[in-house]
Amino acid sequence: MSHATRHLYPATNHSHKVALKVGGCAPFSATDYPGQLAAVIFVQGCPWRCGYCHNPHLQERSPNSAIDWTALLDFLNRRVGLLDAVVFSGGEPTLDPALGAAIRAVRRLGFKIGLHTAGTHPARLLEVLPWVDWIGLDIKAEFSHYDAITQRTNSAAAPLRSLQLLLNEDVLFECRSTLHPQLHSPASVQALGQHLHKLGVKRYAVQIFRTQGCSDDFLNKTGQALQAYPGEDVLQNLQGLFPHFEVRRS
Template sequence: MDASALKVGGYTAFSATDYPDQLSAVVFVQGCPWRCGYCHNPHLQQRTGASPLAWEDLCATLQKRAGLLDAVVFSGGEATIDPALGEAMAQVRAMGFKIGLHTACIYPARLRSVLPLVDWVGFDVKAPFSRYAGITGIANSGDPARACVEAILASGVAYECRSTVHPVLLPEESVLEMAGQLAAMGVENYVLQPFRSTGCNDDSLIASAASAGEYPPAALEQQLAPLFKRFSVRRHH
């Protein structure tokens, strides 16, 4: 599909955090079929009839920044929802940028098709695979997630696997189960991201997280660390 069809819901001109050790711009693609309560970008869940930002105009902007930035990251929403993603990535790569991808691991076939264009991928795993519906609101959503993780690991592309943890949605036993599954699959680089209220529309999640105090506790972190070659907790204060 022609890259001009890409539905772009937003754009960040400069980021030092969305692609490790690289200065990047971030393109936010519209659309996500899942409805995670802690979503920070709920305004990007719907796909509108027309793209809020024209891809051709954004490409012209990116071309002017070639040589000033290292990479362009495609995020969302869920970037792999868009059939034009591969063409858009190829167009940006031809400008000399590295390509980053943020994905929630929803569309295995489309993810496999774009992975050869990707230099680094940050992917989310939301729960033990059998319990995904409790986070996403979609039955059997753990099946495509598992398939996507397998595809990423098989591709050899550089990655970061991360999970947002909320004390109600993911109690300690679920975090341990999830981490064990990932370690068994061969995940070596794993990051826990404690729930943040920023952008969240669910007042009950915000209140329950606040009343629980700091999560995950240090004892849980100590249990998880030996499972992975690289493990960290990314706290935002």
């Protein structure tokens, strides 16, 4: 996962057909779209407040875009032939009503489109699916425990609906879960994997929490505890559930 680079392209007073609120851009990433070299666009705003958030400065949605969309599109145009894909991340990109127009504009340049989403807006996810080539869907926890992670009530319904949409559509996607030992016990990690397997998920990745960018001190676990977590037996059990399984550590 990439961190947002802010103020790469200062906002201007130009008027734009696309009003996507961009909070940052990573010009090059080899990890945000599997097997592809990509730029990552970070969209402002997220309805949730997960304590281990990787880009907490993007949670709020400011009145103006921090990065000029036209300048960013010009930059991507100069990268045609050098990059394979552009990934829309956040924040939560499906929060932005301009996401569909922005994706289509980038796709017209010839790039593959990746999308990182927590599934907070299933209707908009469905809207953009025809132009998206790969999706990384964040699954925070067992759906009965979502609110403890997101710090918002009734937060599980939307991502469950988004997952069901992806399972019924012809789009390549993976589910991924960021795990922290204070929030996800080994037993709960195992239960989550079994639930996703029963739903029909084929690609699953667990991402072990890392302290970089975290906004909450109580979550700053480091060293040997994280290296051993969530346990080799749990990881082996998960490996047996999914045709494609990956463990990602910092």
